[in-house]
Amino acid sequence: MIGEIRDALDRLLHGEVPSPIVPAAGDDDDMAQLCRVTNSLIEAFADAHDFVTALGQGNLDVHVPPRNLLISPYKQLHSNLRHLTWQTQQVAKGDLSQRVDFLGEFSEAFNSMIDSLKEKKRAEHALKEANSKIMASMRYARTIQLSFLPDTEEMGAELGDFFFIWNPKDIVSGDLFFFRSLNDGFLISVMDCTGHGVPGGMMTMIAGSSLSRVLQDVGHDDPALVLHELNNLMRRSLNQQSPEAKSNDGLDLGLCRVDQAKGLLTFAGAGIRLYYSLHGEIHEMKGDKQSIGYRSSDPEYRFTNHSIRLDPSMRFYMNTDGITDQIGGPKGLSFGRRAFTRLLREIHEEPMSRQKSILEQEIAEYRGKEVQLDDMTVVGFVV
Amino acid sequence: MSEGERTAYRFQWKDLGDIQKGRPNLGNQTSVAVYRLMQYTMRDVLAAKYSAEEAKIVLILAGKLAGTEFCKNMLDTNLEFGKFIASLQEKLKTLGVGILRIEKADIDTMEFVLTVSEDLDCSGLPMKGETVCEYDEGFIEGILETYTNKQFVVKEIDCWATGDRTCRFSARLKESQ
Incomplete structure (x- = not known):
């Protein structure tokens, strides 16, 4: 045993x-x-x-x-x-009231981790609060900007049919479109200002007001002259006449003057072109390559008027580059002008509201999960 | 009903008196030995006068009354569970009652396992071969019941007096609920 x-x-x-x-x-x-x-x-x-x-x-x-x-x-x-x-x-689970006591170095490490998390949470809260204020401010800015857009009833009374897509990248847009009824026709314009969001929005306010001022000064019959004057007024307004100026902002713009008495449309463009349909084809009037208001914009530059006799079957379109530059598709390439023109060729005989839906859908599908890179604006109209 | 026949408790927090006023020099603190002297002599007298089992029941009930009043007067029962436990831990540590730690807490089934280290009642006691923290069992019961408005059964699983280094308690809802 x-x-x-x-x-x-x-x-x-x-x-x-x-x-x-x-x-x-x-x-x-x-x-x-x-x-x-x-x-x-x-x-x-x-x-x-x-x-x-x-x-x-x-x-x-x-x-x-x-x-x-x-x-x-x-x-x-x-x-x-x-x-x-x-x-x-x-x-x-987010409970940061926990503390560890009397477990030596582990207590210090754990409690120090909790303190760090608390600090991070405080910072997150402050950021959320700041973001909430900024977003509220942005939403209000959008309300102001929307009131600056043309009155659709006025457009409807003047135009045979029309649509517009105005899709800001960041709540507030750097794009703007403009419409004014005249005794013998109307003016219609699309603008693409530097930047998007708040800076872009501020630029649209300056550009829209400046365009109204120029029209008051030089009249509305010569779009090329309007662009020339706008170029100089914008440069002065933004203090960009000097090569040493700190800012370098401006815009691209397309402006159509429709004289219904003469049956004539006159277009002048600064980096924006006019598309129109005729006999089943889509044609382009290329604007000048000179942008407006930038420090580098030539103050002496004379823009070009392009005129075309109106036909009741014609459809007209102007757009900003937010659509054609949008990345997407299987290869992650930009949508491009060629695809845009082809799409217009396919849909131009549809009613304008239907054209709008198709354009929006096509762009959204092409974009897929890619982020929207820029503000998007398209205006289509029938005289 | 005479004083000897009543069954309802009459204890109120204010019965503890104004300690600051009453002990301007000696203050709020005393020794753990003095606390234990009171508890273990009372336990002994109760066991001798009635029985060991009766003494345990009295201690559980007294602990429960203390836990209930402690929870009502010293804790914020509106806090969510995690924060409530954190504040209880802090309070028990500050008052020198013990180091409370939660091992398991299932809010859905209301089952808890918790430990108290450096316990005021028992840590350092000689080995007795049985658990002795009946007062703590009642105290925890009183706190949980006041916080949840549900009835609990708290049982001590391990105790310093059984040779363990920490007192471990299980708490679950009374089966009749």
Whole structure:
């Protein structure tokens, strides 16, 4: 029996779990007692072995053997680990009120992490608040800008049929279109100012007001002259006459003067062209390559008028480059003027409202998941 | 009904008195030994006069009343669970009651496992072979019931007096609910 007990203790010392010792029939009380105590030790060791092994493997749901004094410090460790797991879960849910105390360096590390997260949360909150204010301001700016767009009832009364797409990239647009009824016809214009969002929006306010001022000064019968004067007024308004000027902003613009009494449309363009349909084909009037108002824009530059005799079947279109430059499609290329012209050829005989829907759908499909790169404006009209 | 026959508790927080006023020099603190002296002598007298089981029941009920009043007067029960536990932890630490740690908290089933280390009642006691934190069981029950408005059963699983280094409690809803 002594030998069996010695072997059992030896195996325990080597980290092995021996089988329980079966008392022999003739053992005296002391021996039986020694046998029982040894078996209790084997049992406690076996429980402790399973528990500590599972704990070492990170299994915190392991059964905790009760009343086993061999593993008291490990039970404390197990308890602490379970608590830290729970606290970490709370932090993951966004509860930053958790603190760890009396766990040495871990407490410092954990609490310092919580402080960092709190700081980050505060910064996020401040950013959200600032963003919310900016967005509210932007939305109001959009309301103001919308009121600057032409009155569609006025356009409808003057034009046979028309549509417009005005799709800002950032709530407020750097694009603008303009319409004015005249006694013998109307003026219609599309503008694409530098930038988008707030800076672009401010530029449209300056450009729109300047165009009205120029029309007041030089009249509306000579679009090329209007562009020339607008170029100089914009340069003066933005203090961009000097090569040392700090800003360099301006716009592209297409302007049509329709004289219904003469049955004539006169177009002048600064970086924007006029498309029109005739006998089933789409034709272009290319504007000049000179933009308006920039520091580099030549103040002496004379723009070109292009005139065409009106036919009731004609459809006219002007657009900003936000559509043709939009990235998308399977190869991630820009939509391009060729595709735009082809699309107009396919749809120009449709009612204007239908043309608008098709254009919007085609552009959206082409864009897919790509971000909108620029403001988009298209105006289509029938005289 | 005479004083001896009443069953409703009459304890109010103000019964603790104005300690600042009453102890301008000795202040708010005392020793853990003095606290334990009171609790373990009272436990002994209750066990001798009634029975060990009765003494345990009285301690649980007293702890529960204390936990209820503590929760009502010292804690904000409007906090969400995580924040409530954080504030309870902080309060128990500041008052030197113990270091509370949550091991498991299932809000859906209302099952909790929590530990109290450096416990005011038992940490450092000689081995007794049985759990002795009945007062804590009641105290935790009182806090949980006041916070959740549901009835709980709290049981001590491990205790310093059973040879463990920390007191571990399980808490679950009473089955009748």
